[in-house]
Amino acid sequence: MTPTVPLFLLLLGLIGAQATLDQRMAAAMAAGLCKTRPTDLVFIIDSSRSVRPSEFEQVKVFLTNVIDGLSVGPNATRVGVVNYASRVKNEVSLKTHRSKAGLVKHVSKIEPLSTGTMTGLAIQFALNVAFSEGEGGRAKSPDVSKVAIIVTDGRPQDNVKEVAQRARDAGIEIFAIGVGRVDMSTLRQMASEPLDDHVDYVESYSVIEKLTKKFQEAFCETVSDLCATGDHDCQQVCISTPGSYKCACKDGFTLMDDGRTCSACSNAAIDTVFVIDGSKSVRPENFELVKKWINQIIDKLDVSDSKTHVGLVQYSSTVRTEFPLGRHNNKKDLKDAVKKMEYMERGTMTGMALRHMVDSVFNIAQGARPGVQKVAIVFTDGRSQDYIGDAAKKAKDLGMKMYAVGVGNALESELKQIASEPIAEHYFYTADFKAMSQIAKKLQINVCNGEEDPCECDTLVKFQKKVETALQALNKKYILYGE
Structure with a gap:
């Protein structure tokens, strides 16, 4: 029976060697030290x-x-x-x-x-x-x-x-x-x-x-760090990723569609998704106003195959993607698709809608583009019936720029949870649906000012400082809160 012990030890050694190999492979992939031949x-x-x-x-x-x-x-x-x-x-x-x-x-x-x-x-x-x-x-x-x-x-x-x-x-x-x-x-x-x-x-x-x-x-194949060895074609910044690398740009520059070169012009690609409350409290006549409001904003966007892509999600007790990012890449088709959106008329599951937006709509497999700024404009007219905190935090942690627009019975505290920092620039509230058109006119998404160089446009999709002044000038019956 004595041969059994050495054989047993040999088997243990082989198993241990394989485990070590698997661990090295996993570590290499996690550290971005893999390269496909x-x-x-x-x-x-x-x-x-x-x-x-x-x-x-x-x-x-x-x-x-x-x-x-x-x-x-x-x-x-x-x-x-x-x-x-x-x-x-x-x-x-x-x-x-x-x-x-x-x-x-x-x-x-x-x-x-x-x-x-x-x-x-x-x-x-x-x-x-x-x-x-x-x-x-x-x-x-x-x-x-x-x-x-x-x-x-x-x-x-x-x-x-x-x-x-x-x-x-x-x-x-x-x-x-x-x-x-x-x-x-x-x-x-x-x-x-x-x-x-x-x-x-x-x-x-x-x-x-x-x-x-x-x-x-x-x-x-386990290799040295591709970014460190220079075995890449990134114009400015190289970041190691599992199995390969990805390119990025320095502050003030934007990654172009080829995934490697950078442009000093910031008027570049944006993936924008509207997340729209279709609950029964909105009412059909106001839902039509919401659709007009969306199309007012679309009019301001630089919509094209290589620039701004737009997606639309409606939610109530359930969530529905009306159309994904990249399906319509001209303003006419986008606006026609918005007009065809049918009112859901049920509950208000804002948290569920935010999770759907993060996990499904801003998903590469569903048309989202890697390396492109992600922007969400969330509209609601009431208190959410589920928890929104985790989903809102996840969206912002992933680098999504979040805007919150509330009407009527929307809670200021929930709008602030959704909005990106600085909060005062990323959420708006109005007591009346009719005032939404005024807000839409002030949304500065990828738009140049007058005769300025297009490269001075704000690609991070933020409300310009002049918006605050313009909103203060609205009719006093439209109560707008800032922070």
């Missing part, structure tokens, strides 16, 4: 009719999370996305995006095809087209990895075994992820060896995110 990565995602729209959204969140851990760039990881059902659509080419921000935005806009399940056809398309040099694939080299990640939830209606073998023979490493009632034998036919490392199964799309860490670690 040059890789051509193509996601092949099933959007057949068995994949419900909400489930397809969860797949896009999974893709976004994996991408977030990559070093995206022409000389690092290039990412493509192939969408398939009965037909195949090349959603993102390997040559399309040089920055992570643009890539994530594109992924968020992919729509399901909702027909059959031709997985073999999709693999053949990836082999012939998606990985081709014409679409941005790099020439076969030991220095560049070729990886395909297939996500599917059903049994394919065509043959996958032979085409998957051809793809692997061409040097493409295939990971196969199955969901729900997927055919496991098909996954094994597609995946590379060893199968234990290349085949994954999850019970439903709601838990697919748990695979994120696996793929982030699979692509992670």
